[in-house]
Amino acid sequence: RCVCVCVCVRETQCGMAAELIVRLYDFSPLFCVTALCFILTVTAVLGWFGFDVPVMVRSSDEGDSLPPPVKQMVQVSNPFSxxxxxxxxxxSVTGGxxxxxxxxxxxxxxxxxxxxxQALQFTLQEHRHTRRLNTARLIQQSLQGQYVYCHTHTLGKGQRSECVTQMPPDLGVTDFGFLPRDRYPLVAVLTLANTEDRELYDIVASVTVLHVPDDKYRLSVRVLFHLLLTADGNMFDLK
Structure with a gap:
């Protein structure tokens, strides 16, 4: 008997609700549609914040999503600065x-x-895919003379050294043309001088590309990008 009463009550409530919706629609269809949209919106918002709402309006993957994998950071010593x-x-190009x-x-x-x-890009790709360029001589060979002028300096261990790099005036170079250019004004490469030191560090070379102002492009001197070359052929962009 209790079951029959419950069923009758539910049927009566559903009938009253249906009759109310029909009357509202006859009175004002626009009001009925607006009210229905409002109810669905409120239900979706409550479901988003975790309130008890019908499952059909919740996200299908709620509770099934996995946390993103955590990338492990590795500390590597950089011997160059x-x-x-x-x-x-x-x-400047003329003043160094x-x-x-x-x-x-x-x-x-x-x-x-x-x-x-193009020559620098070829050198970087060679380090990554062909052979490890871990000495000043190997990097210079890889560039195949595709530069205007090159000179080297030996820097002591743990010493803060200053070096003024400048092209000889008799070369007559005052600029590297208008943009876009096919040459970098200056590329500075640091490598370890001794073989035994190269076995101590994962980073074996530092490549810094600099812009230097000239008569055609007067933007102040600055670092364009800085790459670190590793012993296993990888490269890191140092920000």
Whole structure:
């Protein structure tokens, strides 16, 4: 008997609700549609915040999503440090650039003026896919002379050294043309000088590409990008 009463009550409630909806629709169809949209919107919002609402309006993947994997960070020692010192000279193609370096081990600083963009990209790809370019000599060989001028400096271990790199005036180079250019004004490469030191570090070379102002493009001297080359052929973009 109790079951029959419950069924009758539910049927009566459903009938009253249906009759109310029909009367509202006859009175104002627009009001009925607006009310229905409002009810669905409120139901969806309550379901989003976790209230007890019908499952059909909840997200199908709620509770099934997995947390994103956590990338493990690895600490790697970088033996190279290179900065631009504009206090000594403001920096220009004709006046040169003052570079300030401090390395954990004895290093070789190689400065390539007017280095070909394509040649540098080829060198980076060679390091990644063909052979490991971990010495100043190997990097210079890989560039295949695609630069205007190159000179090197040997830097002591743990010493903050300043080096003014400049092209000889008799080359007659005052600019590298209008944009877009096919040559970088200056590429500075740091490598470890001793073989035994290369076995101590994962990072074996530092490549810094710099813009240097000239008569055609007077933007102040700055680092365009800085790459670290590793012993296993990878490269890191140092921000």
């Amino acid at each position: 290179l900065e631009i010192n504009t206090n000594t000279t403001p920096g 650039v003052c570079l300030q370096a401090c390395c954990l081990e004895e290093c070789v600083l190689s400065c390539y003026w007017g280095c070909s963009v």
